[in-house]
Amino acid sequence: MQTEINNALNVLKQGGLILYHTDTVWGIGCDATNPEAVKKIYSLKQREDSKALICLVADDRMLKKYVKNIPEAALDIIEISDKPTTIVYDDAQNLASNLIAEDNTIAIRIPDDEFCYQLSRKLNGAIVSTSANISGQPSPKSFKEIAPAILKGVDYVVNLQREKICDKPSSIIKLSNSGIVKIIRK
Template sequence: MNKNVTDEIKKAVEILQNGGLILYPTDTVWGIGCDATNAEAVKKVYDLKKRQDSKALICLVSNDAMLERYIEEVPDIAYDIMDLATKPTTIIYDNPKGVAKNLIANDNTLAIRVASDKFCQYLIGKFKKPIVSTSANIAGNKTPPNFEEIDKAILTGVDYVVNLKPENKNSVPSSIIKLGIDGLVKVIRE
């Protein structure tokens, strides 16, 4: 890993550890991130996006082992979906644990994606906790497809902007699939 990437990860982790917000390239679009276990940091994200906190946010984890630490029981089908997915796929799980309460939806679910790009994997791995990942836009506005279209209010509202180009030029939000304990699979966003 080059020095620039290492430096960016170090700076971003420092901000996250102090309850701050980062703007960072994810495996999909540019995301606003914070410590998913810190309720005050999560509230800052809702405030910045001008969004009601009943609308849950997505979390990124670095691997399956981290996923299993924050979900009561990961259904076997989740692994099949992740293995077969052709693009980044977020899965909504029942019974999350160990994350900020204001991150959990009213129906006791949490949307989590195992990051597929190296930068996010390294960042989350160094931070050792899930990171919130929500599109870098004000609620109700469209998701910016690239860095240049991110609203100034977002750019100035975060504590740190990661100075790296995204690995992939996907720039579309992930698919979202809801898995019920009852085995029900429902596609929320393709």
């Protein structure tokens, strides 16, 4: 696994795109602080850049780097959730501007996956994680279902867990600083 982490890390640091298995689905990733890399993902997915993307961070300490005010409920949700849960936070900071939604929110998940954890730690930062599909197409449930255009469009394909079948994407909950909680995807 260490070789795959180092290879992916080198690509991320150079502004490239990786294809990797997350704690949920196969994803396209890049350094979340690099606006040119984020732009490449939107282009590859043929997705409007007004549609926000999810980021992965290693832990709650890293989360504080990218969110000005983390609601207390967020840490409780992260701790007790029995399935992968992405939280949309107000007041995003220190990320590529084209990654942050128009209302200044950002969707971030702390994955329960050793590869994602180690990669984020070694990068010392957030990694974009968006499903490995062209916008509007179904998310691939296995590596074999990933479209050739996606495979050709990334700079590195992580050679781990290729046989794993994906269950489903994460739940998404929006926690606003005003205390309003909205479930976006169960």
